[in-house]
Amino acid sequence: MNGKTFVWPVRVYYEDSDAQGVVYYANYFKFMERARTEWIRSLGIEQDALMRKDRRIFVVVDTTAEFLSPARFNDQLAVTVRLTDLSRATFSMGQDIFRNNIDGELLCRGTIRAAFLNADTLKPARLPETLFKDFSL
Amino acid sequence: MNGKTFVWPVRVYYEDSDAQGVVYYANYFKFMERARTEWIRSLGIEQDALMRKDRRIFVVVDTTAEFLSPARFNDQLAVTVRLTDLSRATFSMGQDIFRNNIDGELLCRGTIRAAFLNADTLKPARLPETLFKDFSL
Amino acid sequence: MNGKTFVWPVRVYYEDSDAQGVVYYANYFKFMERARTEWIRSLGIEQDALMRKDRRIFVVVDTTAEFLSPARFNDQLAVTVRLTDLSRATFSMGQDIFRNNIDGELLCRGTIRAAFLNADTLKPARLPETLFKDFSL
Amino acid sequence: MNGKTFVWPVRVYYEDSDAQGVVYYANYFKFMERARTEWIRSLGIEQDALMRKDRRIFVVVDTTAEFLSPARFNDQLAVTVRLTDLSRATFSMGQDIFRNNIDGELLCRGTIRAAFLNADTLKPARLPETLFKDFSL
Numbered sequence: 380m381n382g383k384t385f386v387w388p389v390r391v392y393y394e395d396s397d398a399q400g401v402v403y404y405a406n407y408f409k410f411m412e413r414a415r416t417e418w419i420r421s422l423g424i425e426q427d428a429l430m431r432k433d434r435r436i437f438v439v440v441d442t443t444a445e446f447l448s449p450a451r452f453n454d455q456l457a458v459t460v461r462l463t464d465l466s467r468a469t470f471s472m473g474q475d476i477f478r479n480n481i482d483g484e485l486l487c488r489g490t491i492r493a494a495f496l497n498a499d500t501l502k503p504a505r506l507p508e509t510l511f512k513d514f515s516l
Numbered sequence: 517m518n519g520k521t522f523v524w525p526v527r528v529y530y531e532d533s534d535a536q537g538v539v540y541y542a543n544y545f546k547f548m549e550r551a552r553t554e555w556i557r558s559l560g561i562e563q564d565a566l567m568r569k570d571r572r573i574f575v576v577v578d579t580t581a582e583f584l585s586p587a588r589f590n591d592q593l594a595v596t597v598r599l600t601d602l603s604r605a606t607f608s609m610g611q612d613i614f615r616n617n618i619d620g621e622l623l624c625r626g627t628i629r630a631a632f633l634n635a636d637t638l639k640p641a642r643l644p645e646t647l648f649k650d651f652s653l
Numbered sequence: 654m655n656g657k658t659f660v661w662p663v664r665v666y667y668e669d670s671d672a673q674g675v676v677y678y679a680n681y682f683k684f685m686e687r688a689r690t691e692w693i694r695s696l697g698i699e700q701d702a703l704m705r706k707d708r709r710i711f712v713v714v715d716t717t718a719e720f721l722s723p724a725r726f727n728d729q730l731a732v733t734v735r736l737t738d739l740s741r742a743t744f745s746m747g748q749d750i751f752r753n754n755i756d757g758e759l760l761c762r763g764t765i766r767a768a769f770l771n772a773d774t775l776k777p778a779r780l781p782e783t784l785f786k787d788f789s790l
Numbered sequence: 791m792n793g794k795t796f797v798w799p800v801r802v803y804y805e806d807s808d809a810q811g812v813v814y815y816a817n818y819f820k821f822m823e824r825a826r827t828e829w830i831r832s833l834g835i836e837q838d839a840l841m842r843k844d845r846r847i848f849v850v851v852d853t854t855a856e857f858l859s860p861a862r863f864n865d866q867l868a869v870t871v872r873l874t875d876l877s878r879a880t881f882s883m884g885q886d887i888f889r890n891n892i893d894g895e896l897l898c899r900g901t902i903r904a905a906f907l908n909a910d911t912l913k914p915a916r917l918p919e920t921l922f923k924d925f926s927l
Contacts, residue, residue, distance in 0.1 A: 668816065
């Protein structure tokens with residue numbers, strides 16, 4: 380699987396930093412989730428409509444992150460999403476965070492596995508055919 | 517109205533601080549909400565059951581805060597809740613945040629007005645008789 | 654004082670919402686601070702350089718917010734900043750949050766008073782002449 | 791290495807939940823960090839004094855989390871810390887999150903590797919002899 384890489388810009392605000400002067404480690408996961416949401420939006424899928432109309436949600440199954448160098452207050456970051464694996468109900472992504480842009484310093488290297496669930500039963504759901512096509516690119 | 521004052525302890529963690537080394541201003545509102553939730557729990561009301569069974573929720577209508585002195589990473593705080601006004605569907609509280617305990621330095625002085633709503637229609641709801649009695653102390 | 658109004662777009666992500674399905678009340682203050690930071694940046698002031706080189710920081714002295722209608726997960730918001738008062742060391746702003754854009758529904762009306770401080774002593778500092786000029790527009 | 795297990799209670803507030811009605815995935819990392827901070831405090835180490843006096847900080851090098859079952863608004867959680875590996879400048883921990891208490895449902899299984907750094911140079915530092923003794927239990 381060698382999907383295209385999606386890139387989303389994120390600015391570091393005071394809310395993201397901590398008393399060490401750097402981005403608080405849990406907040407990198409927020410940045411990665413913003414990029415995933417925007418990637419899914421770029422495929423034409425709005426998650427609020429998906430939840431309300433189709434009662435389907437994405438949930439994170441597991442995640443890893445390696446923190447290589449700290450992002451700081453006021454930094455401009457580039458967060459990537461790259462599909463690395465896809466089955467009928469789960470998919471995996473690699474996500475990197477760079478300073479400034481994807482040619483900048485690599486700050487964080489993450490992986491995420493997500494599932495597609497029925498919002499009422501929380502049981503695995505099949506990605507709709509059309510979405511599946513979008514995801515497999 | 518001269519209700520008793522409820523006090524809830526809060527510890528400042530890295531997640532609460534920012535690159536200025538102090539608590540990020542929006543996070544004082546989290547601390548105040550934790551104290552309100554624990555005060556309501558102390559009255560025998562569990563908000564998750566209230567939402568699920570009675571479809572009733574509390575929402576903040578307006579709030580103010582004055583920041584007198586900064587709380588810092590690792591500080592122990594005491595957050596108060598004092599009922600200042602009560603009608604059938606809204607109520608107001610004064611909330612102070614002190615360092616260490618309520619005899620310590622006053623760091624933040626807040627006010628909150630909250631409404632009690634039907635979770636489905638978001639229209640004002642009457643506080644149930646029993647809750648109303650609890651609130652008026 | 655009738656400064657121009659600065660507008661900054663904010664998207665509502667899962668991180669901003671809560672179990673009531675709406676934006677958690679403290680997070681509106683994050684949105685307002687992002688808009689202030691971008692407004693200050695638009696005046697040519699980078700707060701990280703200001704802190705590091707000049708040892709000057711902005712801090713919030715007091716704030717108010719009225720929550721008129723809830724923002725929801727996935728909403729696109731427009732957050733405004735308008736200078737309403739200015740002295741040598743403090744300044745006040747009105748900040749509104751609209752759904753979609755500034756012609757959309759008004760969701761939140763806020764005010765903020767901020768001070769300019771010496772980062773080492775936390776004593777009030779004079780806004781540098783050039784900054785002062787920028788602020789008064 | 792078979793250290794004792796440290797347990798810290800955490801309550802889920804509105805701030806921690808999201809529009810899916812469950813704890814937002816990044817917030818489990820906040821809960822794990824609170825437990826680590828309290829574990830370190832239980833060893834007699836206050837991180838604010840450590841940073842200010844000794845200019846030493848702990849930073850997260852990498853982390854993983856598996857989300858087995860969602861924690862919900864108002865849940866009471868128990869978060870564990872167990873030292874799994876220790877060298878002169880880094881140490882690893884396993885951290886589990888249970889509903890109610892450590893006999894309750896396992897919701898999240900995490901691992902963390904942390905480094906001990908000089909706060910000025912961000913270079914690895916040796917854990918002071920006394921701390922090292924504390925850590926190795």
